[in-house]
Amino acid sequence: xxxxxxxxxxxxVYGDGDTEVRALDGVTLQVEKGEYVxxxxxxxxxxxxxxxxxGCLDVPTTGRYLLDGVDVGGLSDEQLALARNRLIGFVFxxxxxxxxxxxxxxxxxxxxxxxxxxxxxxxRALFSLDLVGLADRADHEPNQxxxxxxxxxxxxxxxxTEPALLLADEPTGNLDSHATxxxxxxxxxxxxxxxxxxxxxxxxxxxxxxxxxxxxxxGRITADSKPExxxxxxxxxxx
Numbered sequence: 402x403x404x405x406x407x408x409x410x411x412x413x414v415y416g417d418g419d420t421e422v423r424a425l426d427g428v429t430l431q432v433e434k435g436e437y438v439x440x441x442x443x444x445x446x447x448x449x450x451x452x453x454x455x456g457c458l459d460v461p462t463t464g465r466y467l468l469d470g471v472d473v474g475g476l477s478d479e480q481l482a483l484a485r486n487r488l489i490g491f492v493f494x495x496x497x498x499x500x501x502x503x504x505x506x507x508x509x510x511x512x513x514x515x516x517x518x519x520x521x522x523x524x525r526a527l528f529s530l531d532l533v534g535l536a537d538r539a540d541h542e543p544n545q546x547x548x549x550x551x552x553x554x555x556x557x558x559x560x561x562t563e564p565a566l567l568l569a570d571e572p573t574g575n576l577d578s579h580a581t582x583x584x585x586x587x588x589x590x591x592x593x594x595x596x597x598x599x600x601x602x603x604x605x606x607x608x609x610x611x612x613x614x615x616x617x618x619x620g621r622i623t624a625d626s627k628p629e630x631x632x633x634x635x636x637x638x639x640x
Contacts, residue, residue, distance in 0.1 A: 403470045405565050405597045406432035406455060411464035413450050413620075424450040425461065426620035434565075437592040438599045439608040439628070442617035449570075451617065452601045456568050457485045469565040486511055490559030490567045494574035496551045498543045498558075505530060505539040508558045515562075529557035533587050549580025553587060560591070567591065569600040573607055585610050 413425040425447045432438050442448045453459035454466060457473055466473045469488050476484060485491075498507050508526040517525075530536050533553040543551050552572060559567055569588070573581040585607065592598050592612075600611060608614050609628045616624040 402434060404431040404467070405434050405436075405469055406430065406599070407465075407467040408455070409465040409467075411451075411454065411461045411466065413447075413454065413459070414462045423620050425454075428464070428617075428620070428622055430615065430622065430625075432566075432597065432599060434597055435592070435595050436597055437588070437612045438615060439611035439613070440599065440601050440615045440617065441603065441605075441608045443603075445619075446617040447620040448601050448617050450620075452568065452570055455566075455599065456489055456491060457481050486514060487562055488565045490562065490564040492552070492555050492559050492567065492569040492572045494571040496543070496548075496555045496575070498551055498554060500543055503540050503542055504535065504546070504554045504557075507543070507554055508561050510558060511562050525561055526557070529561045530554070532560060532591070533557045547580065548576055549583050552576060552580070552584055556584075556587060556591075560596075565597065567596055567598045569598065571602055572600065573602070573604065581607070 408428060408430040411425050411428040412423065415422045415424060428451060440448050440451065450459070454461055457468070460474070468484060471484065471488070473481070473484065499510070505523065505526045508529050509522045512522045512525060527536060527539060530539055533556050535550060535553050535557065538546060538550060543554070546554065573584050576584060588598055588600070589610065600607070602608050611628060614624070614626055614628040615622055
């Protein structure tokens with residue numbers, strides 16, 4: 402079975418000469434289907450650059466990146482946009498929900514670009530909201546939801562296209578401890594159901610909940626190991 406992510410000797414260089422900065426310096430990484438991986442590192446370690454490349458939002462200076470078997474380096478801008486929409490589900494720290502729009506309409510958005518009929522879009526969006534325990538909030542607008550609920554809507558939106566990869570950038574960064582626990586329970590439940598998840602975080606307690614922890618420093622992977630046990634909480638605790 403091919404890896405969902407297959408990154409080979411990636412570099413990302415900004416500037417040249419005396420001003421050259423190597424944001425990534427020979428990163429090689431494979432993530433198999435169904436893995437739950439956390440990427441950690443201090444500011445300037447290269448984790449945001451890596452996330453942008455994994456999310457097809459940026460391209461490496463050198464190296465190769467295969468996403469679900471597709472060589473990203475050979476794609477046109479239009480094909481890259483399609484890959485982002487179909488193969489990757491993004492979750493961001495700031496939720497990025499459209500205000501004054503219902504939760505279910507927010508979740509439907511990625512499907513609107515594919516020409517899918519409205520009834521099927523609505524069915525799949527409601528199914529995604531149910532996966533994150535928010536089926537009963539489908540008609541609520543973002544300002545009627547807590548921060549944790551808004552982030553779960555964002556996760557439902559990321560899942561609605563059935564992507565190969567769920568890519569989460571600091572998804573608990575704007576959440577309190579209780580909402581963080583709820584969000585981690587959601588991610589763990591999704592992973593238990595077979596979803597492939599890569600999470601970028603600076604929080605040790607969040608990284609410890611993944612099955613595999615990758616540490617970056619100065620653009621290089623310095624550790625790739627199983628985190629110290631933090632004790633996963635009961636699946637479904639968010640419901």
